[in-house]
Amino acid sequence: MTLHVHSMLIDGNEVAASDGAVVEVDDPSTGQVIATTPRATPADLERALAASARGWETWRETTAWERSAVLRRAAVLLDERTEEIAVVLTREQGKPLAEARAELQSTVEQLDWFADEARRVYGRTVASRHPDQRMQVLRQPIGPVAAFTPWNFPVLLASRKVAPALAAGCSVILKPAEEAPGAALAMATALTEAGLPPGVLNVVTGDPAQISERLIASPVIRKVSLTGSVPVGKHVLQLAAQGVKNVSMELGGHAPVLVFGDADPELAGRMCAAGKFRNAGQVCIAATRFYVQEAIEEAFVASFTAATRALSVGSGLVDGTDVGPLASSRGLARTVELVEDAVTQGATVQTGGHRLDDGPGYFYAPTVLSGVPETATIMQTEPFGPLAPIATFSTFEDALRRANGTPYGLAGYVFSEDLTTATRAAEQLEVGIVGVNSVAVSGAQVPFGGIKESGIGAENGTEGLDAYLYSKSVVTGLRRLR
CATH class of the missing domain: 3.40.605.10 (Aldehyde Dehydrogenase; Chain A, domain 1)
Incomplete structure (x- = not known):
């Protein structure tokens, strides 16, 4: 060649x-x-x-x-x-x-x-x-x-x-x-x-x-x-x-996603999956920590998982590919480590959780993890890979405390059909960019930082x-x- x-x-x-x-x-x-x-x-x-x-x-x-x-x-x-x-x-x-x-x-x-x-x-x-x-x-x-x-x-x-x-x-x-x-x-x-x-x-x-x-x-x-x-x-x-x-x-970022109980869990799950795995999750504003109110966790996880399983993984040059490889062997190795750590601490793999093949490419299956404890490394550091860790929260205050509980403050996301809840959450997230009922937040017209x-x-x-x-x-x- x-x-x-x-x-x-x-x-x-x-x-x-x-x-x-x-x-x-x-x-x-x-x-x-x-x-x-x-x-x-x-x-x-x-x-x-x-x-x-x-x-x-x-x-x-x-x-x-x-x-x-x-x-x-x-x-x-x-x-x-x-x-x-x-x-x-x-x-x-x-x-x-x-x-x-x-x-x-x-x-x-x-x-x-x-x-x-x-x-x-x-x-x-x-x-x-x-x-x-x-x-x-x-x-x-x-x-x-x-x-x-x-x-x-x-x-x-x-x-x-x-x-x-x-x-x-x-x-x-x-x-x-x-x-x-x-x-x-x-x-x-x-x-x-x-x-x-x-x-x-x-x-x-x-x-x-x-x-x-x-x-x-x-x-x-x-x-x-x-x-x-x-x-x-x-x-x-x-x-x-x-x-x-x-x-x-x-x-770097480590964007929290707050999915409140009044949101449509099926729609939110599909939207989050579509945004999460763009560029194999290697996006600084990618949704990376999913906090879902307890009442709708099951429906959200089911929707997110189904949308993730439907993604096609392969060479970016092949028509119909949704998710390409990680950009390097370093990224692949770190992805493996993060999943192993989360599972060891009690997380459940809903889909994915493994390297796709033993060939020379850096492919990892788009992965959804539920029941991820706050102590897992993936909840504290930017994963920069095709990994979606999901945890639950009970109250508004609990959600904001956990969302703001890292040194990062780049992007955050809110899903809610209640104007008051969405507005107060957007105002209280300690980030520079907020998406409300949307994961598309970047454009030349608005500040990015x-x-x-x-x-x-x-x-x-x-x-x-x-x-x-x-x-x-x-x-x-x-x-x-x-």
Whole structure:
């Protein structure tokens, strides 16, 4: 099989690592190596930093209307290439083609949305107490950005950083996931072909620790944006603190789902199953802890289990596949451990609970566990796999106490037909995103971010653009008229 050879993007040119070193990219459905991506050297990173500094000087002086036009053209190009890029995304990440297409369409939406937002960077005029003084507040780009993105949504999560940063007038050095870099590199190609000047967007791949430490330490970088796990986020925060760098952090989640007794248990079960197993459960806002009021537990579990059993598992390239493989052998091993721990502590496997085969792919059966105790590891840490642990609660207060009982605060979900119950639960969940009778909560128009250990700041919406701007006060004294 011919390997695909990816390149980095530095100063407008597609390049290999200066020493020729590469990282292998494998197909999660087979375990076979299908591509290589460059392993950036320190010299490569220095070139990217120098290019980003020059790119910022150019891009910050480019009008908002010109920046908007580039983003819009890139959105059109990416939309036209959806089918070919979707195949690359599926082969490298494992998700079904339908989900790969949906991710690319969400990426197009990001570019298109921030093409509009680029022209909506507003300052303000402030009244002074002195008649011979004028006060203004300007909103200006913060500077070159180091952006780090993970493998579960390798192009969408990259676009959530690149699109608003470019709209604001910043340059970017993007470090996409080395496990699945192809789609993010395709987005960078579209932006380059759309007219983005050299150096404004640079893309480097390779060793995450080496790249993050060098980029964040550089005085060129003014802003650090990361989507990743809580431990990685804490490490990056420590690195950024050394240079007092502005940061945005979208970290891990462990989303509670509260299904109250007045909800339709059959409908809620079907909806939760549909949302839970998207991308094999490897979604930071995925529903991961299901708390069901005791009176409807049996009906909810039966509905959830039936919907889960109906899912088709296999290669993402096969028509009709609902759930693909986990993205890595590490994820597969952790999934096995979490199920074994829960069962040992008394949980019951309603369906799944096992690896699907002994072949080279990283497939695990979509799994529903009932009667899961709060002490089980899966209830305390983000599972990031096709696992649905279900427990019961008795009262509203009990449900909220348990839902808020972890350090995470990214997303949460409420199912209730009672307006008062749904409203109070949504208000009291300690999270940044709430779905009420819905598991579809993300869009370019609304902020996406968490509280507690789930992050700092937000992406999407006007907040996504604000993250790449700073406020400058300009106070002007005037001569008095004679």
